[in-house]
Amino acid sequence: MPRSQKKTPKLTLDRTVRLLQRAMDVPGLSEEVAVLLVDYYIARNEAARRSHTKTWMARHGGIEVLRL
Numbered sequence: 001m002p003r004s005q006k007k008t009p010k011l012t013l014d015r016t017v018r019l020l021q022r023a024m025d026v027p028g029l030s031e032e033v034a035v036l037l038v039d040y041y042i043a044r045n046e047a048a049r050r051s052h053t054k055t056w057m058a059r060h061g062g063i064e065v066l067r068l
Helices: 013-023 031-059
Strands: none
Touching: 013 031
16 A cells, blocks of 8 residues: 555554553543543544645745655
8 A cells, every 4th residue: 555545543552551551540541531531532643733834835846845
């Protein structure tokens, strides 16, 4: 499969480790709250990615990005 068609999972290993580390600090964390936290952080990361892309494109408007 070409690299351009690979999809990055929304919950990567790095994100999973960070969430588990944070969850260990919260006593009595329920599964429902844990799922809500995961969904929240996935949404925030996606919003940040879009924002960074938008900012980069604004600064480098004349550059064509080659997809690998």
